[in-house]
Amino acid sequence: MNAIETAGLSKYYGKNRGIIDINMQVKEGEIFGFIGPNGAGKTTTIRLLLGLIRSTSGEARLFGKPVPAGGGRLYTKIGYVPSEVTYYPEMTGRDLLNYSSGFYEVESKRQVEELTERLQFDPEKNIRTYSHGNLKKLCIIQALMQQPRLVILDEPGSGLDPLIRKELFDILEELNQKGVTIFFSTHVLDEIERICHRVAMIKEGRLLQVGPVDKLPGRDMHIVVMKIAGLQPSKVELARIGEAEEIPAKPEYYRVLSRQPVNMLVANLSQYKLEYLRISDPTLEEIFMELYEPAAKRGQNSYV
Amino acid sequence: MFSLNIIFTELRLNRRSLLIWTSVLAIVIIIYLGSFTYMEEMNVVEMIEGYPDLFTTGLGMSPEMFGDVNVYHSGLVMLYGLLLASIYAMMLAGSMVSRDSDLGTVEFLYTRPLTRTTILLSKVLSFLIMMLFLWAIAYLFSAVIGRVWVAPDNFDLSTQLLAHLMGLLACLAAGGVAFAVAPLINRVQGTTSIAIGLGFAFFIFNSLGSLYEQLRFLKYLSINHYADLTGAASGQAPVTGLIVLPLVFIAGVAIGIVMLNRKDFTD
Numbered sequence: 001m002n003a004i005e006t007a008g009l010s011k012y013y014g015k016n017r018g019i020i021d022i023n024m025q026v027k028e029g030e031i032f033g034f035i036g037p038n039g040a041g042k043t044t045t046i047r048l049l050l051g052l053i054r055s056t057s058g059e060a061r062l063f064g065k066p067v068p069a070g071g072g073r074l075y076t077k078i079g080y081v082p083s084e085v086t087y088y089p090e091m092t093g094r095d096l097l098n099y100s101s102g103f104y105e106v107e108s109k110r111q112v113e114e115l116t117e118r119l120q121f122d123p124e125k126n127i128r129t130y131s132h133g134n135l136k137k138l139c140i141i142q143a144l145m146q147q148p149r150l151v152i153l154d155e156p157g158s159g160l161d162p163l164i165r166k167e168l169f170d171i172l173e174e175l176n177q178k179g180v181t182i183f184f185s186t187h188v189l190d191e192i193e194r195i196c197h198r199v200a201m202i203k204e205g206r207l208l209q210v211g212p213v214d215k216l217p218g219r220d221m222h223i224v225v226m227k228i229a230g231l232q233p234s235k236v237e238l239a240r241i242g243e244a245e246e247i248p249a250k251p252e253y254y255r256v257l258s259r260q261p262v263n264m265l266v267a268n269l270s271q272y273k274l275e276y277l278r279i280s281d282p283t284l285e286e287i288f289m290e291l292y293e294p295a296a297k298r299g300q301n302s303y304v
Numbered sequence: 305m306f307s308l309n310i311i312f313t314e315l316r317l318n319r320r321s322l323l324i325w326t327s328v329l330a331i332v333i334i335i336y337l338g339s340f341t342y343m344e345e346m347n348v349v350e351m352i353e354g355y356p357d358l359f360t361t362g363l364g365m366s367p368e369m370f371g372d373v374n375v376y377h378s379g380l381v382m383l384y385g386l387l388l389a390s391i392y393a394m395m396l397a398g399s400m401v402s403r404d405s406d407l408g409t410v411e412f413l414y415t416r417p418l419t420r421t422t423i424l425l426s427k428v429l430s431f432l433i434m435m436l437f438l439w440a441i442a443y444l445f446s447a448v449i450g451r452v453w454v455a456p457d458n459f460d461l462s463t464q465l466l467a468h469l470m471g472l473l474a475c476l477a478a479g480g481v482a483f484a485v486a487p488l489i490n491r492v493q494g495t496t497s498i499a500i501g502l503g504f505a506f507f508i509f510n511s512l513g514s515l516y517e518q519l520r521f522l523k524y525l526s527i528n529h530y531a532d533l534t535g536a537a538s539g540q541a542p543v544t545g546l547i548v549l550p551l552v553f554i555a556g557v558a559i560g561i562v563m564l565n566r567k568d569f570t571d
Contacts, residue, residue, distance in 0.1 A: 047569070054566075070419050070421060071414060071417075072418070072419050075415055075417040075418075078415070082411040087409060103416040104417065139412075
């Protein structure tokens with residue numbers, strides 16, 4: 001059974017585009033990454049799945065049942081972590097967890113204790129004293145404590161330090177091994193690479209690609225930023241390494257998008273007198289830019 | 305149909321404002337009802353008779369009020385008490401709904417395994433409990449101040465009970481209006497502004513409708529007119545108010561449910 005299924009799902013805010021004709025299936029027991037730049041439509045899709053907004057056309061289903069427009073029992077199976085977390089400032093973390101558990105019939109005390117310990121969270125403090133990171137931890141605990149069958153997370157790693165972020169993804173993987181479906185949106189390629197089975201790429205409201213992580217376009221690219229002293233290479237020479245361009249604001253600096261293996265790339269670069277060199281994997285934003293933005297528009301951006 | 309979890313949480317989240325507004329209403333009762341004996345001594349009746357009718361009617365006053373403690377309390381003190389309480393009722397009902405959009409807790413509350421109808425009805429029930437508390441305390445203060453201090457022989461508790469009941473119903477109707485409008489508003493500040501504006505509008509509409517024949521229609525737009533506190537002071541149950549005010553409350557809640565179910569919770 002599909003945990004999530006959308007068919008022709010579209011949302012317009014007046015004349016403004018939200019998402020257009022999203023067709024996607026997330027199988028039960030899958031870890032599914034939903035990636036795209038800011039404003040691509042990730043949060044709109046998630047809000048549609050949660051019934052917080054109504055679609056303009058098309059349909060979304062969770063576990064084979066249509067997403068209820070006015071909420072309902074279906075949400076006993078779902079844990080949700082939004083990107084921006086806010087709670088009632090009058091409450092303590094413990095109050096909020098008790099409030100949340102009151103909506104479910106599942107005994108969650110043991111889960112709460114385990115999750116607060118693993119995420120190093122103190123639930124006894126007043127919510128208004130929590131940092132962004134601690135609010136996120138509180139949100140993660142309340143989403144996972146009632147043993148959901150599907151966890152939807154919008155930018156789950158934001159606001160968390162690297163150790164806690166790693167712990168979170170460990171927890172998500174453990175849940176997945178117990179059969180829980182994980183659906184999360186992110187900008188961070190590392191998070192996708194680490195745990196996702198499949199990903200969907202969305203841009204400007206349209207789904208570009210759905211498939212396994214290792215088939216993600218642009219994964220074989222390297223971004224090279226370098227400063228060459230002395231005799232400058234010709235365009236033809238640089239083209240042998242990859243798609244190169246000068247960085248207008250910085251004389252003698254070049255940015256090269258190369259698909260060469262790293263050892264070959266380093267060998268080719270060694271012929272130049274390099275004063276600065278940085279080789280990095282592209283961020284998701286850069287993959288999107290390289291794959292889907294016109295070259296002329298890309299040139300307007302500085303990468304140093 | 306109701307979530308006890310939400311009802312208790314709403315009571316808890318709003319208890320401070322409830323205590324503040326109940327205290328304000330109690331203080332108004334203590335000061336104004338308590339000053340009735342001094343008004344008698346100061347010959348206020350003669351003073352009021354000297355004022356132009358337009359002025360006294362506009363402020364909801366009549367010379368007879370200052371000669372009878374029951375009419376004075378129900379018709380004048382509670383008139384201003386109702387102004388305050390109805391503003392609070394609309395602020396409370398409005399903020400119960402719009403607070404989640406304003407604060408950002410929509411993504412928490414509206415993704416629980418509850419229908420939006422259950423969420424709103426639970427908030428309505430906690431609103432109802434708070435209004436009952438507010439008016440019960442108001443009645444208690446009226447009874448104690450009136451019966452023990454001001455007019456032990458003349459202060460009629462059953463007349464006052466009717467007046468306070470009409471006050472309660474008027475506040476429920478005001479809350480119903482706020483529940484109907486609040487799903488359209490994403491900021492508590494917005495619902496507060498509307499509550500204050502509507503509260504004064506109801507008061508002014510009733511006054512203008514009583515003053516000018518041409519503006520008579522305005523008072524039919526005011527919950528104060530249907531509460532008919534002066535009529536209640538005479539011991540006669542305002543039948544129209546007893547029907548209209550609960551209907552406005554029920555209709556307001558029903559509209560609120562429809563609006564909330566149609567609402568898109570965007571950022």
